[in-house]
Structures are given as C-alpha cells and as structure tokens.
Amino acid sequence: MYTIDETFSYTYEIKRSKFLSYLTPYKEFEALLERLRKEHPKARHFVNAFRTVNEYDQIVEGSSDDGEPKGTSGRPTLHVLQGHALVDAAIVTVRYFGGIKLGTGGLVRAYTEAANGVIESASLIPYVKKEEFVLICDYGNVRQVEYTLRSYDIDILSSEFRDSAFYRLSASKELQKCLRSALDGIAHIPHRQEDTKSK
Secondary structure, X not given: OEEOOOOEEEEEEEOXXXXXXXXXXXXXXXXXXXXXXXXXXXXXXXXXXXXXXXXXOOEEEEEEOOOOOOOOOHHHHHHXXXXXXXXOEEXXXXXXXXXXXXXXXXHHHHHHHHHHHHHXXXXXXXXXXXXXXXXXXXXXXXXXXXXXXXXXXXXXXXXXXXXXXXXXXXXXXXXXXXXXXXXXXXXXXXXXXXXXXXX
C-alpha cells in the first residue's frame, strides 16, 4: 500500500468543463474541502473520496457525488484510489460546468481521468502504520526534545504541561525505537497508557 505526505493538484478539461483535482493526506481532507469551497464559490460540485486505516487495521473508505448523478463521480474517484492501493489519502475534485452536458458515461470518464491525473503527478510513498504514544520530559529538556522530534519528522498530536511536559505523538514502531535511543536519559516513553496519568 501507498500514501502521501503532502497535497498535489491536477487540472483536467473536457468540453469546456474544468475538473480541479486535489490529492491530500487524509488528516487534511476536511480542512482542504472547506478551503476549496471558499476559494471556488462559483464551482458546481466538490466531489470527493477517501481511504484511511483505523485502529484495528481495517480500511475505512467513503465517497460523495456532491450533487452529480449518483455513481458518476464519487465512486469512480474511490475506485482510482483503490486501484493505486492508496490509504490515508483523499481526493477532492472541484468541477466548473462548461455549459455542455457530458452524460453519465462522460462524467465517469472525466472524474476518473482527473483522479488518475493527480495521482500520477504525486510522489507516492510506502504506507507505514503509525501508532499514537506519549513522551514525557522535564521542562528543562523541552527544547532538546522538540528539536529531536522535528529532526525525526514525528507528528506532534498535542502537548500538555503539568508537573512535566507531556507530548502525544504518532510514529511507526521502528521510529519509536529510534526516538527512545536518541532521547535516552532525557525523556521517557511509557509502555503503558496508565503510566502517563499524573499522580
């Protein structure tokens, strides 16, 4: 399986209709959809599809035709994501109607072309399962810890400062092992969630 770590775009035109397709990491999907609706107030449709992996290693997927005839846009877009074995990713395609109807078959082909085009223009990376975990450190080590987290490109989901600094992070098991080694004696990564609760 594959995924992406940034947003890509591609434009497809047919019979004066314009299809602006965006491939984005799943975690940025909702924000991108909201932004595109604001940036393109005159667009007719904001078709989308997504695939992500839940905590049980199950693939969760969905799609929306957003007003296009049923089955002509969201489902074909999802099929393209499936065909490229993409997960933790979403596609949003903004359509500007050009005045000429494409018909159901034409719509399926157009949305398929737009989705394939944006994926072919993207830099795909192998999918590696990430897990959430907590890292705890003393205040005096915060600067060094945050520098190390940036160096390893680890996702910081949240931070909280109580009697110590608590970080909720997301990374692969392999990257967690590297982090334990790099921050040995500086920070603590509990093996059990209960250990993170303040006494």
